[in-house]
Amino acid sequence: MQDKSEGTNFAPFNMPLGDGREVLVREITEDDKAGLLAAFNRLSADARYTRFMAAMRELPEAMLEHATHPAVEREFALVALDTGNEGPSIVGGARYAAAPGSDTCEFAVTVADDWHRLGLASKLLGTLIDIARRRGFRHMEGYVLSSNTGMRRLAKRLGFADVPCPDDATLRVVTLALQEGVRGCDV
Numbered sequence: 001m002q003d004k005s006e007g008t009n010f011a012p013f014n015m016p017l018g019d020g021r022e023v024l025v026r027e028i029t030e031d032d033k034a035g036l037l038a039a040f041n042r043l044s045a046d047a048r049y050t051r052f053m054a055a056m057r058e059l060p061e062a063m064l065e066h067a068t069h070p071a072v073e074r075e076f077a078l079v080a081l082d083t084g085n086e087g088p089s090i091v092g093g094a095r096y097a098a099a100p101g102s103d104t105c106e107f108a109v110t111v112a113d114d115w116h117r118l119g120l121a122s123k124l125l126g127t128l129i130d131i132a133r134r135r136g137f138r139h140m141e142g143y144v145l146s147s148n149t150g151m152r153r154l155a156k157r158l159g160f161a162d163v164p165c166p167d168d169a170t171l172r173v174v175t176l177a178l179q180e181g182v183r184g185c186d187v
């Protein structure tokens, strides 16, 4: 099987936000465990619920281990870091994962509560879309709580279709075709 990551290395870059601040966006590394855990611990109960669709008081070690060791061929994860005065801290993240051999990947995106509404999730997801497209995926999808209007609006703005989840009335499935030549970062 062709390695989807071949020739598509990701270079870190500074991303400007709506209030004039910047974050550093880079690929996650195995050294991000502590930072990711700290970011999880700072999330509100609401944000944890909408991200994981379960009441999560702790981030299990196995999830942390997996999150910081994406499978090169079918997973990719970005983190956004506040590099301000208090030292680098993770304030956002976006990732996709695909089943082995599948050309559809599933995304997830999370932004720290006090960094909302600055365009960070839109830009992270736009970047993730470009990476998934360059790595040969043909579809991206996400499972979103029906009540998560912010995420649904954001996905619609990026061109995702928003349809009911056949198995669960509390969920919506947002889907995007990743044809060549359609840009994901126009946000």
Ligand SMILES: CC(C)(COP(=O)(O)OP(=O)(O)OC[C@H]1O[C@@H](n2cnc3c(N)ncnc32)[C@H](O)[C@@H]1OP(=O)(O)O)[C@@H](O)C(=O)NCCC(=O)NCCS
Residues within 6 Å of the ligand: 017, 018, 019, 046, 047, 048, 050, 051, 107, 108, 109, 110, 111, 112, 115, 116, 117, 118, 119, 120, 121, 122, 123, 142, 143, 144, 148, 149, 150, 151, 153, 154
């Ligand atoms: C959903 C979530 C990811 C959105 O993150 P965000 O960074 O606030 O999203 P954005 O800023 O890109 O967009 C949100 C809103 O801010 C607005 N916005 C974007 N840029 C802006 C700017 N420069 N100034 C002011 N507002 C702006 C957007 O228009 C959007 O408004 P809308 O909802 O009216 O369309 C965030 O609320 C979150 O992490 N929730 C918990 C986890 C979750 O639900 N994840 C989704 C399931 S995978």
